[in-house]
Amino acid sequence: MANQVSLKAHTQAGDEVVAHPQAHIVRAESAGGAAISGVHFRTVGNPDGTMAPQQVLDVYQAGDDPHYAPTRLVCLENTHNACGGKAIGLAEIEAVARVAREKGLALHLDGARLLNACIALDVKPERMAAPFDSLTLCFSKGLGAPVGSIIAGRRDFIVRCARFRKMFGGGTRQAGILAEAARHALAHHVERLAEDHANARRLAEGLRETGKVELPYGLPETNIVFFRSTHPRVTQDRLLDALKTEGILIGRSKGGTSRIVTHLDVDAHDIERTLRVARRALTAG
Numbered sequence: 001m002a003n004q005v006s007l008k009a010h011t012q013a014g015d016e017v018v019a020h021p022q023a024h025i026v027r028a029e030s031a032g033g034a035a036i037s038g039v040h041f042r043t044v045g046n047p048d049g050t051m052a053p054q055q056v057l058d059v060y061q062a063g064d065d066p067h068y069a070p071t072r073l074v075c076l077e078n079t080h081n082a083c084g085g086k087a088i089g090l091a092e093i094e095a096v097a098r099v100a101r102e103k104g105l106a107l108h109l110d111g112a113r114l115l116n117a118c119i120a121l122d123v124k125p126e127r128m129a130a131p132f133d134s135l136t137l138c139f140s141k142g143l144g145a146p147v148g149s150i151i152a153g154r155r156d157f158i159v160r161c162a163r164f165r166k167m168f169g170g171g172t173r174q175a176g177i178l179a180e181a182a183r184h185a186l187a188h189h190v191e192r193l194a195e196d197h198a199n200a201r202r203l204a205e206g207l208r209e210t211g212k213v214e215l216p217y218g219l220p221e222t223n224i225v226f227f228r229s230t231h232p233r234v235t236q237d238r239l240l241d242a243l244k245t246e247g248i249l250i251g252r253s254k255g256g257t258s259r260i261v262t263h264l265d266v267d268a269h270d271i272e273r274t275l276r277v278a279r280r281a282l283t284a285g
């Protein structure tokens with residue numbers, strides 16, 4: 001909702017928005033950009049989740065030709081969820097920001113996992129946020145609060161967002177108790193994201209060492225591991241079934257690649273146990 005409110009506050013119906021084809025705002029928000037804001041996405045980017053400045057320029061439209069919708073906004077996502085939790089570096093972000101500024105476009109960050117990127121790259125959040133006109137950040141996910149996200153931006157933008165939040169039905173009166181949980185998460189759960197990253201890496205390394213599992217995005221930089229079985233008999237489904245019998249539940253995707261996300265309820269013992277069960281399933285097959 002924070003992304004959708006931001007989209008609404010940045011654009012008018014009929015505008016174009018540049019975003020990565022695998023971005024959450026494009027593929028996992030129920031076509032909210034089209035349905036709520038009436039915007040059209042132009043999707044560009046690299047397989048690793050990054051976007052090159054030239055790719056933005058390639059689809060940029062000034063709005064001076066009536067055939068073409070004006071480009072209004074560029075959206076980045078960091079870390080990039082569907083691209084293996086890729087942490088996009090400041091230099092790459094600043095390069096896109098320069099093009100956006102040059103063309104008078106707003107720049108929005110889906111920073112659901114922004115603090116994972118900051119920890120992985122050892123960059124301060126304020127530096128990572130600086131190139132953007134707006135950003136969203138989730139207090140749940142790795143930060144471990146039960147619920148909630150924020151939008152950050154200039155005051156006039158936030159005033160517009162508050163109106164759209166109300167319009168969308170999100171003007172929660174009882175937000176104080178939720179805000180306190182988020183405050184706790186910010187105070188106590190940021191530095192420890194490094195543990196999630198180490199756990200994800202250990203899990204990915206262990207799976208890869210079996211020689212029967214492929215990691216489409218390689219070893220994780222942050223807390224997201226994508227993997228699939230390449231075993232001729234122990235298919236992904238069979239591997240996930242074996243894990244399930246031991247109480248380790250992993251989602252199934254259409255393409256046969258699964259995604260595991262480490263967080264503060266998962267520790268190094270859980271990782272070793274998962275690897276033991278996976279190894280057993282893969283060798284028994």
Ligand SMILES: Cc1ncc(COP(=O)(O)O)c(C=O)c1O
Nearest residue numbers: 001003024025077081110112113
């Ligand atoms: C990159 C990204 N943005 C935003 C969200 C927020 O989505 P939701 O509405 O499911 O909380 C998520 C959640 O998975 C996400 O991964």
